Each structure stands twice: as structure tokens, then as C-alpha cells.
Amino acid sequence: MDQTHTASESSAVHRDDVGARIGMWLFLFTELILFGGLFLLYAVYRYLHPQEFHEAAKELNVVLGAANTLILLTSSFTMVMSISYIGEGEKKKSIAALGLTIALALAFLVNKYFEWTAKFHHGLYPNSPELAARSHGDNLFYGLYYSMTGLHGLHVLVGVVLLSVVLVYIVKDKVNPDNFIVLDNSGLYWHLVDIIWIYLFPLFYLIT
Amino acid sequence: MQQGEEHTLVKARTYAAVYAALLVLTAVTIAVARMHLGQFSVLGALVIASIKASLVLLWFMHLKYENKLFMIMFVVAVAFLTIAIGVTFLDIAYR
Numbered sequence: 001m002d003q004t005h006t007a008s009e010s011s012a013v014h015r016d017d018v019g020a021r022i023g024m025w026l027f028l029f030t031e032l033i034l035f036g037g038l039f040l041l042y043a044v045y046r047y048l049h050p051q052e053f054h055e056a057a058k059e060l061n062v063v064l065g066a067a068n069t070l071i072l073l074t075s076s077f078t079m080v081m082s083i084s085y086i087g088e089g090e091k092k093k094s095i096a097a098l099g100l101t102i103a104l105a106l107a108f109l110v111n112k113y114f115e116w117t118a119k120f121h122h123g124l125y126p127n128s129p130e131l132a133a134r135s136h137g138d139n140l141f142y143g144l145y146y147s148m149t150g151l152h153g154l155h156v157l158v159g160v161v162l163l164s165v166v167l168v169y170i171v172k173d174k175v176n177p178d179n180f181i182v183l184d185n186s187g188l189y190w191h192l193v194d195i196i197w198i199y200l201f202p203l204f205y206l207i208t
Numbered sequence: 209m210q211q212g213e214e215h216t217l218v219k220a221r222t223y224a225a226v227y228a229a230l231l232v233l234t235a236v237t238i239a240v241a242r243m244h245l246g247q248f249s250v251l252g253a254l255v256i257a258s259i260k261a262s263l264v265l266l267w268f269m270h271l272k273y274e275n276k277l278f279m280i281m282f283v284v285a286v287a288f289l290t291i292a293i294g295v296t297f298l299d300i301a302y303r
Contacts, residue, residue, distance in 0.1 A: 018275065025278060029285040036289045043293065044300050046250075062238070069234050077227040080268050081220065088216050191269045195261045202253035206241035 017181045024185040028192050031155075035196050038148050042203060045140045052137025057207060059124070060145070064115045065205035068108050069197065075104035076194045079187045089177040091170065098167050098183075101190070105160045112153050145204055152200060155193045162186050226267045233260050 046053045082097035123130030126146055131139055166186050169175040175183050237256040245252060266272040271279055 021274070022278070022281070025281060029281070032285055032289060036292065040293050040296055044296065047297070047300060066234070066238060070231070073227065073230045073234065076230075076264060076268055077223060080223050084216070084219055084223065188269055191264050194268075195264050198260045198264070199254075199257045202237050202241065202257055206237060207249050207253055 015179070015181075017184075020181045020185060021188070024188050028188060031192055031196075035148075035151070038144070038151070039199065039203075042144050042148065045137070045144065049135075049137030049140060052135050053141050054207075056138050056141040057204060059122075060205045061115055061118070062205050064111055065201050068111050069201045071104050071108045071111065072194045072197050075101045075108070076191055078104065079190050083180065083183055083187050086170065086175065086177055086180045086183055091173075091176075094183075095167060095170055098163060098170065102160055102163050102167065105156055105163070108156055109153065109160070112149070112156075148200060149204070152193070152196055155196070159186075159190050159193055162189065222267065226263050229263055230260055233263075 078097045078100045082094045082101060085091075085094035085097055119125065124142055125131070126143060131142060163186055166175060166183050169182060233256055237253055237260075240252045240256065241249060243249075265282070271282060
């Protein structure tokens with residue numbers, strides 16, 4: 001794409017943007033395997049405890065889950081727009097779009113905070129007396145719910161930090177229209193976080 | 209971006225269209241879940257989620273525009289994940 005042009009035009013410093021993107025994708029594959037293992041656990045336990053998973057999923061807040069889906073999808077859109085803008089030399093618009101992406105990521109976490117707090121309030125947290133009294137399947141469901149959405153939430157938090165650093169880079173022109181591979185790769189990471197949520201949302205909140 | 213503003217506009221429109229499709233599919237997946245299709249609800253949800261993921265991968269993550277190598281790498285990675293999940297399932301299902 002555009003970077004291959006600019007790479008050859010730029011100065012004597014050697015740069016390999018395609019190589020950098022390959023490296024990023026390789027990292028994303030390790031993430032895929034990390035979450036893939038958890039999805040496998042979910043699939044097997046759901047298969048072994050269909051009724052308990054069915055009932056437990058009804059307790060999750062679909063509205064909050066759907067809201068977070070909208071938030072992440074929107075943030076993915078603002079992310080690609082930020083990359084698109086920097087490529088056109090529209091620094092301010094790029095910063096605005098990236099800032100919006102970070103704000104949406106924070107909104108996702110705030111939502112998650114309220115969701116988890118409500119669950120804690122109902123005594124539904126790992127090793128709680130409430131859950132201990134319930135069936136094995138319920139415990140597995142909530143164990144997976146907390147570990148999978150928790151690990152995903154951690155990725156969102158890492159995304160907030162990563163995108164904030166890149167935002168500063170854009171402001172300081174370290175990331176600029178001739179060299180925005182860092183923004184590009186951060187975007188790839190952010191979209192992967194979005195894709196994982198695309199699967200988490202129906203599996204935990206919708207299938208009842 | 210040498211191709212100028214027209215190209216830029218096309219790109220922005222494409223992204224907006226993909227975004228709109230993602231929103232529609234989210235509504236569809238919620239609607240399908242409400243229909244209580246029993247054992248097909250998991251399959252339906254996974255199919256819709258995979259369509260959404262493909263949209264993100266192809267357009268937002270530029271797999272569509274990248275060198276073919278990226279697509280090959282991605283397919284190989286997903287194939288191994290599918291094998292891991294598939295074989296485990298065979299074990300669980302026929303144990």
C-alpha cells in the first residue's frame with residue numbers, strides 16, 4: 001500500500017514497513033492462540049454442561065454487552081479513520097480520531113466496571129459463597145466469564161496505553177504522513193481486540 | 209496518498225459502509241438470539257460473528273489489500289486453531 005511508496009522515497013534510513021506488519025501479524029497469531037485456548041475451554045464445558053450454561057447466560061446484562069459491542073465497533077471505525085487521515089497528511093483529524101478511539105476504549109472499561117460491580121453485588125464472583133452453593137456448570141460459566149472478559153478487558157487497557165503513546169508520537173511528529181507504521185500496527189492490535197469481543201459477546205451474553 | 213482526494217473519499221466511504229454493516233450484523237445477531245433456535249443458536253451466532261470478523265480483517269486490517277503472504281499466514285494460523293479445537297471436540301464427543 002501507501003507505505004511501500006514512501007519507504008522507497010524516504011531518506012537513507014532503512015525501513016521495512018511490510019516486514020514490520022508481518023511481525024505484528026505474527027504477534028497477533030500468538031494472541032489468537034491465547035484466546036483460542038480459552039474459547040476451546042468454553043466450547044468443551046458448554047458441551048458438557050449445556051443446561052447450566054444456558055441458564056447462567058440469562059443472568060448477564062445483554063444491554064451492557066450490546067452497548068460495549070457498539071462502543072468497540074465504533075472505536076475500530078475511528079481507528080481506521082485515524083490511520084487514513086495521517087496518510088493524507090491530516091494530522092489534526094488523525095489526532096481527533098485517535099483521541100476518540102481512546103475515549104471509546106475508556107468508555108468500554110467504565111461499562112465493564114459497572115457490569116462486574118453489579119455481578120459482585122449479586123454475590124457472583126469467583127469463589128463466592130453464592131457460587132459455591134451452585135452447580136459445577138455455573139461455576140465453570142462464571143469462571144470462564146471472568147477470565148475471558150477479564151483478559152479481554154486487560155487487552156483493552158493495554159490498548160488505551162498503547163494508543164495514548166502513539167497519540168503523543170503523532171503530536172510530536174514522530175509518527176507522520178511519511179512514517180506511520182507504528183499507528184498502522186497499533187490499529188491492527190486494536191482491531192484484533194475488537195474481533196475477540198465480536199466472538200465473546202454472542203457466546204456469553206446472547207446464547208441462552 | 210498520491211491518488212488525491214477522490215481516492216481518500218472512496219476509502220472513507222468504504223470504511224463507513226463496513227462500519228454500517230457491522231452495526232447491522234450486531235442487530236441481526238441479537239435478533240437471531242431472541243428467536244431461540246435451540247441447538248442452532250450457537251451455530252448461528254458463530255456464523256454471524258465470523259462474518260463480522262471477516263469484515264474487520266479484510267477491510268479494517270487491510271488483509272484485502274495486503275500482499276498475498278498475509279492472507280496465507282492468517283489462513284494457516286486459523287487452520288491450526290481449527291485443528292486444535294476440532295480434534296479436542298472429537299475426543300470429547302466420542303469419548
